[in-house]
Amino acid sequence: MTTEQKPLQSGFGPETTAKEVLAGQDLSGKVAIVTGGHGGIGLETTRALAGAGATVIVGARDVNKAQEVLAPLKNIEVIRLDLADSSSIDEFAAVFLSSNRALDFLILNAGVSFPPTIKDERGFDTHFATNYLGHFQLTVGLWKALKRSGNARVVALSSIGHMTGPIDFDDLHFSRRPYDKVVSYGESKTACSLFAVELDKRGRENGVRAFAVHPGAILSGLARHLSDEELAGWGVRRNEDGTYTSSGGFKTAEQGAATSVWCAVSPMLNGKGGVYCEDGDIAEAVPADSPLQRGVRSWAIDPVLAEKLWTISEDLLHIPHGTINSLES
Known part of the structure; x- marks a missing residue:
C-alpha cells in the first residue's frame, strides 16, 4: 500500500534532536551503515x-581522519568509501558483505x-554523480545484506534544494544548457527523493523500506565552496577558524540528524515508506509554485x-535492469 505524503503528527519538530528521537530505544544487535558518518x-x-547500542559502519574517504574523530565512540567500524569512485563503492560493499551480516539501517548521508x-572523469555532473549515483550503486551492492535483515530501512538525504525544479532528463550532466550550480545541486537532491520512492516500491516485499529526508539548513563543511558574498546572501559569515556565524534560521547538527534517525527507527513508520520527510515527520506535499522553504514538490515524489x-x-x-529485484538473499 502506498504511504500518504501527509504528516503523521509525530510530536517532533524542527528543534528535536536525534537523541530525543531515540529516547528509550535499544538498538543492540542492529547494524547500520552511515556514509559520511564522521x-x-x-x-x-x-x-x-x-x-x-547499534553497530555503526562509517563510510569515509579518509579512514584515518574518520577513525580519529570517532575514537571516543563505541561500536564503530570505518571502511574506506569514495562515492565519486565506482571501484571504491564496489570494494566497500564487498568488504561489508564478506562479514555475512544483515544490514538494518542504510543512511545515505554523504554528499557534496x-x-x-x-564534472567527474566520466563526464557526469559531480552533484548528480556523488550525491545520487554513488548511493544508488552502493545500495544495489548492499542489497543482499538489506534483504537479509527482513526489516531494513534506507534513508536518502534529499534537501529543500529540490524546489529549484524538476530533473532535466534530456541533459542530466549540463552538456547543452549553461551550468548552474544551484540547479545542479537541486536536481541531485530531487534524484535522491525519487530514488527513495522507487526503492521502496521494489524493496517492500523483501522488508526493505525507503525514505527521503530534508535535514534542514545546517551550517557545515558543505558550505566551504561558497564565496563570502554568497554566504552573506543567506545571512552567514565565515569566521577565520572555518566556522560560521548566522543571523538565524539554521539547525544544529544534532537537530539536523533527527529526521534521518526518525526515519530509520521510528515505530510510527512501520509498514510505511516511499515518502519525503522533514522535522521528524512526513512532510506536507505543497504546490509547485509554493515559496515556502518546506514541504515537498510533486516532481520529487512522482512515481513515474x-x-x-x-x-x-x-x-x-551498466547495471542490468531489474538487478535489485533478482538478487538472491
Whole structure:
C-alpha cells in the first residue's frame, strides 16, 4: 500500500534532536551503515545510533581522519568509501558483505555541494554523480545484506534544494544548457527523493523500506565552496577558524540528524515508506509554485519519474535492469 505524503503528527519538530528521537530505544544487535558518518549531521547520526547500542559502519574517504574523530565512540567500524569512485563503492560493499551480516539501517548521508569540479572523469555532473549515483550503486551492492535483515530501512538525504525544479532528463550532466550550480545541486537532491520512492516500491516485499529526508539548513563543511558574498546572501559569515556565524534560521547538527534517525527507527513508520520527510515527520506535499522553504514538490515524489530515473541510472552504471529485484538473499 502506498504511504500518504501527509504528516503523521509525530510530536517532533524542527528543534528535536536525534537523541530525543531515540529516547528509550535499544538498538543492540542492529547494524547500520552511515556514509559520511564522521562529520556534521552524519557524525551526529552515527553518535545517536551507536549510543543506542547499534553497530555503526562509517563510510569515509579518509579512514584515518574518520577513525580519529570517532575514537571516543563505541561500536564503530570505518571502511574506506569514495562515492565519486565506482571501484571504491564496489570494494566497500564487498568488504561489508564478506562479514555475512544483515544490514538494518542504510543512511545515505554523504554528499557534496557546489564543488570546484563540476564534472567527474566520466563526464557526469559531480552533484548528480556523488550525491545520487554513488548511493544508488552502493545500495544495489548492499542489497543482499538489506534483504537479509527482513526489516531494513534506507534513508536518502534529499534537501529543500529540490524546489529549484524538476530533473532535466534530456541533459542530466549540463552538456547543452549553461551550468548552474544551484540547479545542479537541486536536481541531485530531487534524484535522491525519487530514488527513495522507487526503492521502496521494489524493496517492500523483501522488508526493505525507503525514505527521503530534508535535514534542514545546517551550517557545515558543505558550505566551504561558497564565496563570502554568497554566504552573506543567506545571512552567514565565515569566521577565520572555518566556522560560521548566522543571523538565524539554521539547525544544529544534532537537530539536523533527527529526521534521518526518525526515519530509520521510528515505530510510527512501520509498514510505511516511499515518502519525503522533514522535522521528524512526513512532510506536507505543497504546490509547485509554493515559496515556502518546506514541504515537498510533486516532481520529487512522482512515481513515474522515479521509475524513469531508476532505469536511466541502471544504464549509466551498466547495471542490468531489474538487478535489485533478482538478487538472491
